[in-house]
Amino acid sequence: AQSVAQPEDQVNVAEGNPLTVKCTYSVSGNPYLFWYVQYPNRGLQFLLKYITGDNLVKGSYGFEAEFNKSQTSFHLKKPSALVSDSALYFCAVRDDAGNMLTFGGGTRLMVKP
Amino acid sequence: NAGVTQTPKFQVLKTGQSMTLQCAQDMNHEYMSWYRQDPGMGLRLIHYSVGAGITDQGEVPNGYNVSRSTTEDFPLRLLSAAPSQTSVYFCASSQTGGQTYEQYFGPGTRLTVT
Numbered sequence: 001a002q003s004v005a006q007p008e009d010q011v012n013v014a015e016g017n018p019l020t021v022k023c024t025y026s027v028s029g030n031p032y033l034f035w036y037v038q039y040p041n042r043g044l045q046f047l048l049k050y051i052t053g054d055n056l057v058k059g060s061y062g063f064e065a066e067f068n069k070s071q072t073s074f075h076l077k078k079p080s081a082l083v084s085d086s087a088l089y090f091c092a093v094r095d096d097a098g099n100m101l102t103f104g105g106g107t108r109l110m111v112k113p
Numbered sequence: 114n115a116g117v118t119q120t121p122k123f124q125v126l127k128t129g130q131s132m133t134l135q136c137a138q139d140m141n142h143e144y145m146s147w148y149r150q151d152p153g154m155g156l157r158l159i160h161y162s163v164g165a166g167i168t169d170q171g172e173v174p175n176g177y178n179v180s181r182s183t184t185e186d187f188p189l190r191l192l193s194a195a196p197s198q199t200s201v202y203f204c205a206s207s208q209t210g211g212q213t214y215e216q217y218f219g220p221g222t223r224l225t226v227t
Contacts, residue, residue, distance in 0.1 A: 009153070034215060043117070043203055043218035044156070051213045090155060099163065100171060101146070101216065103155035 002027040004091050006104035013081045013111055021076040021107045023091030032094040033074040034101070035065055039087050047089075050074060061085070081111045114139050117219035119204050125225045126194040134189040134222050136204030143209035145187040146171070146216070147179065149200040156203065162187055163209055194226045 003026045013019045025031055032051055036044040048059025055067045065076045074091060091104040120135045138145065146161035148171075158171030162181040176198060178190040187206075191198060201223050205216040 004155075006155075032213065036218075041221075043220045044205075044216075045218070046215040049213075049215055099144075099161060099169070100158055102172075103148075103157070105153050105155045 002093050002095055002100075002102045004093050004102055004104035006089075006091055006107045008107050009105075010108045010110060013109070015083050015111050015113050016080055019078050019081045019085070019109065019111070021089050021091075021109060023074045023076065023104060024072050025074060025091070025093045026072065027093050027095065029096040031067075031069075031072075031074075033065075033067065034092045034094070035059065035063070035074075035076050036090045036092065036103075037087050038090065038106075044090065047076070081109075083111050083113055085109060086111045116140065117204055117206055117217050119202075119219035119222050121222060122220070123223050125227065126191070127227055128194060128196060130194050132191050132194065134191075134202055134204075134224075136187045136189065136219060137185050138187075138204075138206040138217070139185065140206060140217065141184060142206035142217075143184065144214075144216075145181065145204065145206045147177070147187070147189045148203045148205065149173065149198075150203060150221075151200050159189065159202075191224075196226045198224065199226045200224060 005024045034049045035047040050067045058064045117138045143164045147159040148156040160179040162168045204219040207214040207216040
């Protein structure tokens with residue numbers, strides 16, 4: 001069975017500083033990895049995905065993620081955080097058949113002015 | 114395009130009552146799914162469908178039924194509501210073809226069972 005772990009319930013950063021939100025996964029076969037963001041009282045929005053190719057994936061709103069196969073990690077990063085980046089972030093992995101998306105527990109990002 | 118729409122936005126049920134959560138998408142997506150979101154547990158898949166007439170169970174299907182008579186609609190039925198079903202429910206859709214497509218989520222339905 002596949003699984004996703006987000007080891008930090010909350011990450012606090014100052015505006016302008018770089019941010020990292022951690023994610024590790026377990027899946028048989030090739031990993032198909034996603035990051036989603038959820039703003040208060042809203043549905044999830046897609047940020048970026050890793051399917052194959054370059055280990056550094058660029059996505060929406062200046063976010064990027066680094067895929068590391070040996071460490072089974074897919075950490076979300078941004079060089080300079082904004083207060084408006086404050087939200088709940090979810091990492092997810094899809095199975096080989098593509099039918100089931102498994103989410104991590106989520107990490108709340110708080111960016112302080 | 115409206116994307117993925119869900120109704121109602123909020124619902125309060127008494128234990129034992131039944132209801133249907135509606136979900137519709139106008140993107141001609143073959144794949145649709147239902148999740149529940151509980152604090153600290155992320156989103157868990159309830160049921161999914163890879164096309165009209167085809168449904169399958171996800172991680173937490175007990176107490177829920179689905180059907181897919183059209184490409185656009187994917188209702189979720191609670192047969193006999195229980196307090197453990199208090200949650201926020203999200204519907205999502207994506208193109209079929211498996212692993213590579215991201216999902217588009219609706220705004221959610223907040224359900225309270227008393």
